[in-house]
Amino acid sequence: MIQQALEKDLDLKKIKVELVETDALLRISGGDGRKLLNLLEIVVDGINENPCLITNEKVMQIAQQKVALSQCRSLLAGKDDRGRRRCQIHRKKVGDIGIRRHRQCQSNALLLATNCFEAVKIIGYPESRIILSQCVTYLASSPKSNAAYLAINQAQAMVREKGDLSVPLHLRNAPTKLMKDLNYGKAYQYSHDFPGNFVIQEFLPDEIKGTKFYEPGDNAREAELRKYLSTKWKGKYGY
Template structure:
């Protein structure tokens, strides 16, 4: 059986790799490590179809290392140990002989399976490269995570996706026999959702369903053919992110009906409980925040309760939480505030901590004036005294702007009362 198009045109070297310039561009975080062949154990975290497996294979090829690949879906501790036994013969840590062990969907490994990797990673018998679509902070055990660097892969941008299509037309042996005209690409790009593999699958479907050697790709043709072949729900990736996106946006948009419908779609599709509950936990802070601080408590309790109880009863708990979040007051003020603060850090660098805010655990530090001018808030009326808490260079910068909901109007009043005109609250 012929391999899918995405597999047929998979890049074999770094110069052919599309996107992820922050990792493998001229100034990429991994570029020089790959060139020198000194690759640490790492986790590649990103949505489906963003080149995680391809990047791992290229690392092995360009560093001239043996490459072993396991899928967490169908591999167990026995499979891991067989590969590790072979790897032990290779010798020293981070050497050219040191094999790369790539584990796809490492988040699906149990704790015991992940534990079985610890000694090999610690002693350098293998360089572990794990790929995951889930946050490794939740899905990878702390002991293993602490031994790995985490690198984030981004969804493909429009230019990247179009470059994939043109490469396929130009390099694939079968497609080269056709006269393919990309008249319109918007539908292809929209349906792909930034997933390169999904894009190529849909593109191949459209090409194979077309008669003759002249094939014109239009939005109408793509939608007509793709919609007939779209699966209802695929928790491994195809519709996975589209459905959860609709779920989150329904809650953010205060529509409990949309929320429970998309929740039902995920439940009927066999979605992981933790995945659903975790998304609501994030939303409770990102989209509700201090407009209703109880939402975060509710979502956290839902996460714990649903995990303990499991299906089918957990559907009731998940539904209760989804409806509660959807009907809650909304604010993204805290989310916006940390984004602004992080941007300021990137732009201004490591500004010095003002002397009065520094700790003074030693005699020398006390003599240098560390902490001298600090005013202990509880020594003053209303437990407040005005003083500067930001570096001099960004003094009076306002990152947090309270929302217009009742709770944050109270917060704005509190801040205005304390800081007067300093932050313009």
């Protein structure tokens, strides 16, 4: 496959490449043809000589310089691109990136990370390095908040402590007469029937009613959220 690539690839054909040793190429690529070809291109670019003499030592050196050996298998345009997965982690860990406004709009950090994730899958490395760079610098420079992270942790801890609590009766559907007789759905207030499409009512089980899980972080956007929640809930949760 390597020889075939050297003979048919338009860019590689321009350079005289001599495969002195191939063990490192095959070992790092793990037998994956696409990874092997991408690694070959990276190595040739890294050696930047004509003729280009490829040895195990040069391959290992360039692999360490370009992608760090510990990431080599995943970064070379494979299915588990390390940078792509890191952006995916940022996408999943919403608590790392604060809820914020950017030019009067909601932050698009999650959207950007998701698009980056998909783009890298399609384009592959090394071309995707620019996309990764743009996404990483955006995420890294975004205001940080762990408010959502703390909120979900507290909610999960509450579930573990209290177990499977009952849904309040007024929130339950009542498709049968028996359920109606048991007061399922009684006194439920439909938010869209009220000004601002909001109405104060309890959504938590009786055992934990009034519990506040989300505490807005210390940043401009979440300060706005705190003010909004305080206005809506009228002091119910101490915002």
